[in-house]
Amino acid sequence: MNSELLILAISLVLIVVGVLLWQKGNHLLATGKKAKAIVFKNNYNAGVGQGGGAYYPVVRFLTDKQEWITQELSVGYSPAIEEGTELDVVYDPDDPTTVEINSSFQLEVLPRLLFVLGVCGLLLGFLEILEITQFVGD
Secondary structure (H helix, E strand, C coil), rough: HHHHHHHHHHHHHHHHHHHHHHHHHHHHHHCCCEEEEEEEEEEECCCCCCCEEEEEEEEEEEEECEEEEEEECCEECCCCCCCCCCEEEEEECEEEEEEECCCCHHHHHHHHHHHHHHHHHHHHHHHHHHHCCCCCCC
16 A cells, blocks of 8 residues: 555656646746856756756846846756856746746646656556556555
8 A cells, every 4th residue: 555655646746746847838938038048057966866966057148128147947957068058048027037948848848748647647546546456566
């Protein structure tokens, strides 16, 4: 029963993260402004990522109101994106610190993928609890 509860918990987290990223991506695609950004530096976070950590790019860009924004992105990469690399970003004009790389994968595909994986996991967890399937061993 413990493995089924773990599947359900992970699935719920995937659904919540997927929905939040989906909403953020839709908002940025609908109302966001595009800009060219430069990777200013990378902040290492040892607590995430497959290899024990990920590098979160800090980008610097100029808004349409001629304001310089320096902001750490919410998605980390491994290996790090090289400092000085130019990126296409999209930002919220009402809050320019809400910025993401202008990537259809990151803004559209990944959130939907996380949501679908979460729903599939939720279904699998419930089928396991109801003993309809025998995928997870106890």
